[in-house]
Amino acid sequence: MKEEIIIAGFGGQGVLSMGKILAYSGVMQDLEVSWMPSYGPEMRGGTANVTVILSDSRISSPILHEFDTAIILNQQSMDKFEEQVKPGGILLYDGNGITRHPERKDINIYRVDAAEEAAKMHSTKTFNMIVLGAYLKINEVVKMDNVLKGLKSSLPERHHHLLPLNEKAITRGMEIVSEVEV
Amino acid sequence: MKELKLMKGNEAIAEAAIRCGTDGYFGYPITPQSEIMETLMAQQPWNTTGMVVLQAESEVASINMVYGGAGCGKKVMTSSSSPGVSLMQEGLSYMAGCELPCVVVNVVRGGPGLGTIQPAQSDYFQSVKGGGHGDYKLITLAPASVQEMADFVELAFELAFKYRNPALILSDGVIGQMMEKVELQPQQPRMTEEELIEKYGSWATTGKTADRERNIITSVELASEEMEAFNYKLQAKYKAVEENEVRYENYMCDDAEYLLVAYGSSARICQKSVEIAREKGIKAGLLRPITLFPFPTKPIQDIAKHVKGILSVEMSAGQMVEDVKLAVNGSVSVEHFGRFGGIIPSPDEVVKALESNFIEG
Structure with a gap:
């Protein structure tokens, strides 16, 4: 088993921390993991992306130019990463702010309106967990109990009271994700 | 634990x-x-x-x-x-x-x-x-x-x-x-x-005790003969390092026809390149120097005997490639592939470079 994932969006959307939770969940499931951020002068509002690899064998390159799954959270990332999904792979995106929707017919496309849902939940910060839930529904790379364990170890203890809210957001994401026919 | x-x-x-x-x-x-x-x-x-x-x-x-x-x-x-x-x-x-x-x-x-x-x-x-x-x-x-x-x-x-x-x-x-x-x-x-002295000898300036000579730490020596003697001592030390401390890792080198040499993050990328190349039927292998000084000269020489070409892959304009060339001393063709200025090469790019340098035409 090997899953190569790119998560891309704006800085401040929780792209890096979503990747971190996924990576931690992988550790809990006894997988090999790598988490490679696009670090740089990016900050809130700029672009941010992270490559996460989960594998049951040794991971070679942490840097990739082709992915099993692309989780795309803004238009710039759509323009850049839609073409980098392997044929037969997964593209999951949030429709918010997307002006040109994905067009490829050789991949599986899913949409989750996480920004909208987070607003409904009165907690915009749960956005990335809704997206994570949507992804786990499509592809259960890590089991839910390992995700919860991963969430717990990646969050500092002072934020542990937020664990139930995050779990709720993950569940909500699982419920609202839908496949898109191109 | x-x-x-x-x-x-x-x-x-x-x-x-x-x-x-x-x-x-x-x-x-x-x-x-x-x-x-x-x-x-x-x-x-x-x-x-x-x-x-x-x-x-x-x-x-x-x-x-x-x-x-x-x-x-x-x-x-x-x-x-x-x-x-x-x-x-x-x-x-x-x-x-x-x-x-x-x-x-x-x-x-x-x-x-x-x-x-x-x-x-x-x-x-x-x-x-x-x-x-x-x-x-x-x-x-x-x-x-x-x-x-x-x-x-x-x-x-x-x-x-x-x-x-x-x-x-x-x-x-x-x-x-x-x-x-x-x-x-x-x-x-x-x-x-005490542990330092026991393990590595008494050379540090920790305060002279009655039972030993003064320890002096300096790099200046105005007498050329003395300075040359000290340089010989240094060179003997570096020779000992070269003889005893070479560390490297081989990845699929046994039957390799083409060898990639890369260290650090480039070696990780090249490991994937070897996998991609092998899927395409190109027998590639990777030698990853773990110590750069001392450089794994001898292991590269040994593999050079059975490969058709060596590609040194670095995120530079070509630096380690000089040591690879010195190691094989003209016995096999050595080329360089690199991206630089903060650009990281993709595993595919490396395979393409391998093909264009050694396989196509």
Whole structure:
């Protein structure tokens, strides 16, 4: 088993921390993991992306130019990463702010309106967990109990009271994700 | 008990430094390695092991604090990234000239000048060919994973003390910033003065006791004959390092027809390139130097006997390729492929370079 994932969006959307939770969940499931951020002068509002690899064998390159799954959270990332999904792979995106929707017919496309849902939940910060839930529904790379364990170890203890809210957001994401026919 | 954690390469350096009983860290922040000092400051080891962590006023000050600490026989280290490490070259030359141990971590970014903050491997020459003035070498280790970032701190200290010479961990922004699983060693106590003397001899300036001669640490010697004799001694030491300390890793080299040579993050990328090439029916293998000085000359020579071509892959304009060429001495064609200035090559690009250099036409 090997899953190569790119998560891309704006800085401040929780792209890096979503990747971190996924990576931690992988550790809990006894997988090999790598988490490679696009670090740089990016900050809130700029672009941010992270490559996460989960594998049951040794991971070679942490840097990739082709992915099993692309989780795309803004238009710039759509323009850049839609073409980098392997044929037969997964593209999951949030429709918010997307002006040109994905067009490829050789991949599986899913949409989750996480920004909208987070607003409904009165907690915009749960956005990335809704997206994570949507992804786990499509592809259960890590089991839910390992995700919860991963969430717990990646969050500092002072934020542990937020664990139930995050779990709720993950569940909500699982419920609202839908496949898109191109 | 060993602990399994998920952390960045930079954080692993800091955690390992505390756990292997480092006496002092002196540094100045610079991207992409600032997490090293940040982690040390957050851990506050001065409250537990007594390790000193100090933010100096500059890189020049950092390396001179290291110089002073090393002169007292302490396990001391610093870390920086390319422009900062350039500033440390004078201090490193002095420490090599004084035969003092220390560990320096360079998390390389693109240059020259202030360059970029993105990863590069363009400090190879500076690292393995001396860097500062005079005939000296740095024992240079090139980690390719977060685990090796942790493990090489203690290894670098061991080698530095064994040979009484500065040791360098040559990393880059990829290995520094990425997170992987890492197994940390249990906490070791810091070395006492008695243990230092027992293990490595009495050379440190710790205060003269009645029963021994004065220890003098200096790199100046105005009599040329004496200076030449000292240089012979240094060269004999570097020869011993070359004979005893070469470390490398082979990946699918046994039946390889084409050899990739790459270190650090490039080696990780090339491992994937080997997989891609093999799927295409190209028998590629990878030799990953773990020590860059001493360079794995002999292992490359051995593999060169049965390959049709060697591609040296670096995030530079072509530096290590010169050592690969020296190793094979014309017996087989050696080419270079690299991206630089902060651009990281993709595994596919490497395979294409292999094909265009050796297979097509």
